[in-house]
Amino acid sequence: MAAPMTSPVTPAGRVLALWCPDWPATAAAMADDLPPQHPIAVLHANRVIACSAPARSVGVRRGMRKRQAQSACPEMTVVTTDDHRDGRFFEPVVAAVADLVPVVEVLRPGLLVVPSSNATRYFGGEDVLAEKLIDAVAVSGVEAHVGVADQLFTAVLAARHGAHVEPGGDAVYLAGRPVADLAVEHSLSDPTRTELVDLLRRLGISTIGAFADLPAGDVATRFSADAMTAHRLANAVPGRPPSGQISPVDLVIEHRCDPPIDRVDAAAFLGRRLADALARRLAAASVACTRLTVEAVTERGQRHSRTWRCAQPLTPEATADRIRWQLEGWLTGGRAGAEGRPDSPIDVLRLEPVEVVAAGALQYSLNGNGLPEDPEVDERARRSLVRVQGLLGGDAVQLPIRSGGRGPGDRITMVSLGDERIPARNPDAPWPGRLPQPTPAVLLDTPIQMLDLTGSPVEVTARGCFSTEPTTIRMERRGRTRGGVWELRWWAGPWPTGIDSDTGGITARAQVLLDDSRALLLSYRAEKWVVEGVYE
Structure with missing residues (x-):
């Protein structure tokens, strides 16, 4: 922190940001009850996304592969990313800050902001307030940095360097x-x-x-x-985004729990229901929420409230996550009373959109390339997918994500809707021998026969060559796949890809161009040919 200001008087509108470095690693260490000096790293898609200071001191860095990080620090504990864990363990930190400054906005687990003007006048200066907040958070064993500035973005950036930006600077x-x-x-x-x-x-x-x-x-x-x-x-332009507005009262979702809730799983289930109800109400009003207050009231009247703020409008899944993090942190807190866990089961749960934006800012793209789509169509599609998933089970609706592999089918990992999108294989790995670009537009697994001029089957020899020159492709009619016989205009290959584990024979791929101008990718395995993909 810079030297204290000569006067405790602070202009209105100042923002204080409190940032906990490496929060995913800190939360993971707290979950496993590890000492502060023990190195730990958090992985996502087999790469380090956060690590503790002891791990960094021996060379572990964000972006490293798991094996590389473990070779740099063999005694390091490695865990996978868990947003629920991060949110649950951040709740006591938020509670400690809220004891000093009642108005708290959580940007994400590990980062929060507070309006500092009134609190500064009460405590006698911004530096005094910052020290009190750091000390309050340190009681729970968490390191924190504080930044103060006129604008929220500047304060967050300043918190990463423990800086105090002078008014107007x-x-x-x-x-x-x-x-x-x-x-x-x-x-x-x-x-x-x-x-x-x-x-x-x-x-x-x-x-x-x-x-x-x-x-x-x-x-x-x-x-x-x-x-x-x-x-x-x-340019440090003051104010919130121009589309921000205070939400009308009729957007508030309030639910009386019958029976009252005292378990985390019941709270999470109810939170998802209320998140969907809030999404429907927001959609009817043609708005989306960017700042949400979640309030829980116990049977004895004890209240617990948190405000969450996001750069992007909150989806139902994101809203449900924040409800779960907050209630899980509260219900699994320390001693009963105002400072710890609730004094009785939760009787009322209330969701209040504090700030909303135009509905066009919220889109559920189904094409995966980020192109704008009709929000109403996307929202209906999302609801339909969630409804199908609820009827048929969690794995009934799956989304493709880019993965690693040599064949086109290996480069896609199917993930259930709502699950974390982690590929089965690292897509950035070298993958020697992988099929070159372009990739087939349509993936199939349709058996065919490749024939020579005499009508005899064409196979792949142990040397990786065609047994005879191919001239035609025969495909049997199966379901919607039309059967027939097509002559080959052109072919390339075969390219050996390995040894079949079942038959011990060679596996290979080939590309062919049919007389109807279709280009196919063929795969030879178990001594049979199949259409693996169609080029468009």
Whole structure:
């Protein structure tokens, strides 16, 4: 922290951000009851996304593969990412802050912000308030850094460096920061912000100040819509996003629990129901929620309230997660009473959208490429998928994600709707011998016969060659697959791919062009040919 200000008087609208470094690793260590000096790393898709300070001291870094990180620190504990764990263990930290400053907004587990003006006047200065918050959080064994600034984004960035930005100095503080800081905090930026940062770097814009100096008109016409938001942040423009508005009262969801809830699983189940009900009410009002207050009231009248804020509008799944994190942290807290777990079962659960935006900001893209789609159509599709999943089971609705492998089918991992999208194999691995681009547009597994000029079957020899020259393809009619015989205009291959584990024979692939202009990818395994994919 910088030297204390000479006067405790603080302009209105100041923001204090409290950031807990490496929170996923801290939460994982708390869950396993590990000492602070024990190294720990959190993995997602077999890569390190967070690690503790002892792990970093021996060379472990974010982005490392699991094997590389373990070779750098063999005694390190490795765990997988768990958003519910992060949210549950962050609740005591939020409670400690709320004891000093009642109004708290949680941006994500590990990061929160508070309006500092009133609290500063009460405690006698921003530095005094910051020290009290750090001490209050330290009681629970959590390290925290505090940043203070005029604007929320600047305060969050300052918290990462323990900086105190003087009143009116946001633009000056941001000017010297690297342009990558515009995307350093995912809870305050669009998912495509990293692409904007990469583009700005290629254009020679290396600092936030250089980006802020660009005319707003040029930014609006030459970059994405999110670039204008980033440009406003770079210039420390005051205020919330222009689309933000205080929600009307009729959007509030209030549910009286009958019977009252005292178990985490029951609270999580009810939270998902209320999240879906809130989503329907928001959709009917053509708005989406960006700031949500979750309040629980016990039978004896004890209240527990938290406000969550996100850069992107909250989906029903994200809303349900935040309800679960908050209630799980409260229900599994320490001693009963105002400072710990509830004094009696929860009787009322209330969801209040504090800030909403236009419904167009919330989209459920089904094509996976981020292109804009009709929000109403996407919302109906999402509800239909959730309904089918509820009727047929969790694995009935699956989504494809990019995976690693040599064949086109290996490069897709199917994940159940709502589960974490983790590929079965690392898509960034080398995968020597993998099929080159382009990838088939349609994947099949249709048996065929490859014949030569005499009508005899064409096989692949032990040397990886065709037994005879192929001339035709015969396909039997199966279901919607039309049968027939097609002549080959062109073929390439075969390319051996390995040894069949069942027959011990060779496996191979080949590409063919039929006389009807269809291009197929064929696979030879178990001494038979199948159509593996169709090129378009």
